[in-house]
Amino acid sequence: MSTQITVADEVPARTRDHYTIVKAKHPGRWASAVLILAVFAVLLQSVFTNPRFGWGTVGKYLRDVSIINGIGVTLMLTVVCMAIGVVIGVVLAVMRLSLNPVVRTAAFGYVNFFRGTPVLVQLLFWYNLAALYPLISFGIPGVALNANQLITPIFAAILGLGLNQGAYMSEIVRAGILSVDNGQLEAAGALGINRLHTLRRIILPQAMRVIIPPTGNETIGMLKTTALVSVISVPELLYSSQIIYARTFQTIPLLIVASLWYIVVTSVLSVGQYYLERRYAKGGQRNLPLTPLQRITLFFNTHDRLARKGGKL
């Protein structure tokens, strides 16, 4: 080894060799691809040749008025119940992190109760609330509401799903808040920013990066969970199809109709989730990854440039 210090100028220029790199062959990849495509083809063939799928009926009912109305109810339930869930979740998460042990325990009790009982049971419970409290007064003298009229199926559904979702959301929000570095609290405190402002302006915006992905997941989950409220005869997507097949006995085609719509809506929600996550990744990464659209644009732009420059960059 030479003990001399070499500076960049003295390093001799490397002579370039002229070897070509040959890519490795991957026969396993080809075999597995062929196998999967074969299985898929068989599946596809059966789906389209088995007359019991009733594709004609599917097409007929796909845009049926009551089905479309059902989608509307499903979407409304998803949005309203998620909104209730997020609000309750944030409140409970802050309560869970409170210094007051009674407040902390109350929040824990709520979460434990709603996570510990099946949401189907909760829905039936709310639906039958009139059996428990025939008259609801909210403790205010002179107020006596008839529970049977107040708790409509749709109201029971919103209560059941929203309150239950609050319990799950609180855990997600809590994890988000805990993920924010303690130094942020100290920096805000040292600047004289009070606790409430610190939570709203400093902690929650950073917690969003952790909160958004599972919340998107929960929203998609909620969309499908709304199918449960068919048991308390709320005319959402599943119940609307059930009403039709109860009349026409075309069970399978109508379940396919409902399933197709569920897939369409959840796919749309997934795209929304992707862009929402990107938005809240701000500050987390130096450069955001490209969106699929940007990647496609880039792909075509580079290829154009390649073409113009005669195949060489």
Add this chain to the structure above:
Amino acid sequence: MSATASQPLLSQSATPMVRADGIEKNYGKLQVLNGIDLEVQAGEVVCLIGPSGSGKSTFLRCINHLEGIDGGRMWVDGKVMGYDIKGTRLHEQKDSEVCRNRTGIGMVFQHFNLFPHMSVLENLMEAPRLVLKQKRSIVRERALKLLDAVGLADKADAFPRQLSGGQQQRVAIARALCMEPKLMLFDEPTSALDPELVGEVLKVIKDLAQSGMTMVVVTHEMNFARDVADRVVFMADGVIVEQGPARDVITNPQHPRTKAFLASVL
């Protein structure tokens, strides 16, 4: 002048900027601060040095009440920090009052603690807008001036993650200054930096010291302490062991613990 313990250097009649009177702090059974008495006069630059675990960072955090204290009293600019005195009792202040008392005290942390979801300019503007309720245009103008002063005028719209450690720390200093504090606290401001970035941050702190800002700096940079501080305070095991004019303490320490510490770091 000899460098002996608890000797006031600047005898001024005005109220000191910081007056610590027998500060004690425990973490469970561990006594971290064991009766710290210290006065910092307005315009003075004091460096706290000492081995890790000596309590110097904890003491610094007691000054703006980021840490509550278990004994003694802390005055900043004539006001007791964190408590209201009623008779012989110290009543803990509410969050809003603690926050109000902190607005005159800037603090710079070892790990910068910039708000990552805000741009550099937003980092500077947040507290003056939210806490001091100052007008956007006024705060913006001041923030841009401060960024220029720390040499980052072109980074106003960048996000903290896009900056080097040295740049982030300079933003953090500007953020603290944007509250127009009377006192600045620095908690090991260069300890988390790559060696080649230390100089740019120290230069900003040095400029600030020369502008007459009252500062308390916890640091391991002995050359910086010697050149910039008016006074160096050496702490060990939760007490002040030795203090005096910066050059005297660092070049000619008296106490054996100070000698041993300086011999190991210089």
